[in-house]
Structures are given as C-alpha cells and as structure tokens.
Amino acid sequence: MFGFISLAWLQLTHEKTRLLTALAGVAFACILMFLQFGFQDALFDSATLVERKMNADLVLISKKSEAFFAMKSFARRSLYQTLQHKEVAQVMPMYVGLGPWKNPWNGRTRSLLVMGFNPEVSVLDLPGIAENLDFLKQSDTVLFDRNSRAEFGDVPAALGKGTAVSAEVNQRRVDVKGLFTLGASFAADGTIVTSDLNFLRIFKDHRQEAIHVGIIKLQPGTNPLVIKNLLQREMPEDVRVLTQAEFVQFEKEYWETGTAIGFIFSLGVAMGFVVGMVIAYQILHSDVANHLAEYATLKAMGYTDRFLIGVVAQESFLLSAIGYVPGILISWGLYELTKQATFLPMEITFGRAALVLFLTFGMCLASGVLAMRKLRQADPADIF
C-alpha cells in the first residue's frame, strides 16, 4: 500500500504549516540562485556584445591581450599572410583603444572606447553601423553609441535636433555623424566607432602596421575549426587564432576570473545554496528528532537502517522537487520585472533551469545526509 515514497510523502505533508515553511525556504533558495545566475549572465552578455556581434569566422589577437578594452597589438602582415589560403575570403584589421573624450558642452574629459575599421565592410552587426558607414569615409568622422553614459554629453538629442556635434578625442577634433546602439559595459562607459584611417589620425603615435584584432571571413561552407588549426601553426609566436565563439569566451573569462565579478556572483549563489541547505536541514533534522522513538520501533520490527535512510533521502528529494516549482515560477516573474526595469538580457535558459534544479537537489540531499546522522540515535536498544 505504501513504499518509501509515500511514507516520506505522508510524513512531509502531515503538518501543513511546517511543509509550507519548508517549501517557502527551498523556493527562496531557488530564487536567490536564479537571480544571481541571471544577473551574472546578463552582465557577461553585455560585456561580450561586441565580440558576439562581430562579423567574423576567425579572429587573430595578440597572445598578450587580456580583454577587449586593453588589446595588445600585433603585426598586420600576419593577418594578410592568411590570405594565401583559398578558404580565407576576406581579412579586415581592427584597431581598438581607450581615448579621452572631451564633452563638447562642459569640457570635461572622460575616457571612452574607440574602434577603427575599414568602412567598406560592416564588421559589426549592431544597429546603426551599416547604414552610417559611408560617413566614416570622410576624415575625422565618428559614430557615437547612443547608450553611452550621460557624462559624455547628450549627443543623441543634439543630433536628433539636427545640430552638428564635434568633440575632441585624444585632443583631435572629430565630427559625430551618426549614432549606433551598443550599450555601456564594465569596460567602457561609452563607445565610438570610426574608420581605420581616422583611428590612426586620433591616435597619432599608433603605427598602421600594429593592429589589435584581425577579422577573418572564410569561404562559405568552410569549417572554421579546421582553418583555425591550420593558421595557428603558421602564425608567429605572439598571435592567437580564435573562432568567434572562443573570442566571446576569451572576453567572458577575463571578467569571470580576472575580476571580482565572477566571485561576487558565485558567492551569491553559494549563499542561496547555504540558506536553502540550512532550512532543509532544520526541517529534516526535526523530522528525525521528533520521530526517534517511532523510528526505533520500526527498527525493532525489523526495518533496516537503509530503509530509514531511504525515507530521509526521499523526503529531501520531495522537498527539493516541490520547492523548485514555485521557485522557478517566481524567478521567471522577477526576470521579466528586471528585464523591463534594466534592459538587461535576463532569460531562464534550459541549461540554467537544469543547473538550479541540480543545485536544489544537491542542497536538500546534503541537508538530508546531515540529518541522517541523527538516525543513529534511533537505536531501539538505547531508547527502550
């Protein structure tokens, strides 16, 4: 009539208030973990937006580079050298640097990210780039990220009113000819793009041969991994070949491990895990403690330790399974709320849902294992 599961189930559900408290606790832990993962991924997503929107099959970077805002340069001829392979369709050098921008309205200086590339080809798949490329063919022209922080001046409003905007970047006067959409990230509060030649005009001391990113487009139908391995062998020591996905990973890794950001969010997840574990332990431990005499009686009847361990394990399994349901539903609501309030890309992916479910199981199982130690006291010989 009832095996393991229903015994655990009947025990858990006998006291409704206590069950609700337990479920609220487990759900709370779920939500905490979901939110920490969500924020972390949203921030990583915004940090890697440029890499993800780059129109590249492979990229070359210097081995010494650590992150996109601080790229080290390498020789342009390494990039051109790849053209000898018939699979390589097109190569485009890119220059990246941080330069001081002087707010045209109040004269304050603040550093922003400058990207320079050949305006014949749209290497960035961001709204506003392709349609404004022609402006960049003139000298000393730039496009401005409309989501740059307000400290750079209200360029979008001025352009919207038809006012011409010029500003100083690295002490060189440039005209802002259009807007594109990227968004502030950890690395840069603002971004402008310009042509390769204009980049070299802004950064007068930078040599044209020293490029920061080499973008490679392959012939359609070519496997990037194969060409990557081929190219890597021919490249000089200081050049790395990455697929686009690896380039995204390269940037993400920097923020994850090279800064405190990854640590902070991991700590948040760990906090959720511990809070959930403590609550689940409270419930399971008091369940065992309150039933010591009954458990001892079951043992005197001939039930094995394994049976009782099984009951506690099932209880922890049930706790996590039913606590997870309100947990994921409320998290989904909070994700939607955050999305509307902050424009951060918050999505519950299958992978994350599975990860949190797994952590919830682990959390309840760990507290179950702790509670099982109490079972040893349920010795019929000692109790009666």
Next chain:
Amino acid sequence: MMNASVSIQNLDFAFGEGELQKQILFDVSLEIQAGEIVLLTGPSGSGKTTLLTLIGALRSAQSGSLSVLGHELAGATTEQLVAARRKIGYIFQAHNLLKFLTAQQNVEMSLELHPDLTKAERSRRAAEILDAVGLDDRKHYFPDSLSGGQKQRVAIARALAARPQLILADEPTAALDGKTGRTIVDMLKTLAKEQGCPILMVTHDNRVLDIADRIVHMEDGRLVRS
C-alpha cells in the same frame, strides 16, 4: 527442549569496556515454550529490559548462548538480528505509533516487511486485527485522535498483525489506568493463545499477574524462580 521458542543458557551481559565495564546480567538461563505466557518481574535496574532487548534481537549478546526462534543471537551480525526481529512482535511502554499514519496504516507498516503478502492481503489482515482489538470504527483515525488505551491497542494490533512467533512486551500497561490495562492484557492473552504464540512480558503491574503461566523474578541481574 526441541519446542522451546526461547532458550537461554548461562548468559552474561555487560555494558562498556575495560575499567568502565558494568555487568548487568549474570549467568541467566531461561526457556520459554511455544504458547507459554511468562511474566518477568523485578525492581527497576535489575536488568529486565536489558534481557528483553537481548531476546528481541535489539542488541547482540556477548557470551553464553541465546537462541530465539531457531536463531542463535550470541555474536550475531546486524543482518541476522534484523532477520530475527521480523519474527518477533514487540510492544513497548509507549505506543510509538507514527503520527502521520492512520491506525490502519500503522498496522500495515509491520506487514510491509512480509513481501509474500499482496497489497490486498495486507490491507485485509490489518483490518481484521483492528477489528479483533475492538477498533473497527477507528481504523482511519490518526493516533492524535485516539485515547491512550486505543493507541496501545493499535500497537498490539501492529505487533500481532504479522503473526509473530514470539511477543515481547515491556510494561505495556504502565501508561494506562487499571481498567484499560486489564482489558489490554486480556486481549493480548486471548489473541496470543489463538495464534499459539508465547509471550514474555516485563511488568510491575500486580493486577495482571494472574494471566501468567509462569512468573520469573529478576534481582540484580540474576533470575530467581518464584
């Protein structure tokens, strides 16, 4: 000798090790035949409960011989102890019913250990035994809504449901008033006699001594025939 349900010879038992060792039982020998009702009396701390837990395979004996229902329990492994427990019905001073199970479900818990019974058989047998202890209208009550005597009757039904070959009772009437205690003991006797099942009962309760076939007295860890 052949028919003895319990056969104990020269059993010693001590708690603790070395310097701290405290001997509880000294040279105990006792036989209980099938169908016999034996009462075990004696002052507190004389070792009655310890003897009962040894016979009930709740702890393992260290020296001497202790044979229960054909299992030699002296030096037995945990698995052997568990196997012996399944043939024994144990009734404790407190009813120890699972609060979150109804009377019927509590009784079925002891039948769960017998995989040869089908679900329907288990449920039928639990109902029958609850009828026999006079709880036919309380089968689906939770322990919290039963009186003390009713709970102890469920505990007896639970101990008897699996048709044990030996019943051990540790002061089953201690928590009950005199009249209820009497009813419980009479019921236990009737059901045990029907099943031909021997009973060993530890009791302080002078009012129930008359149900015994034999009374064994224990003092300072030694059996004294009376």
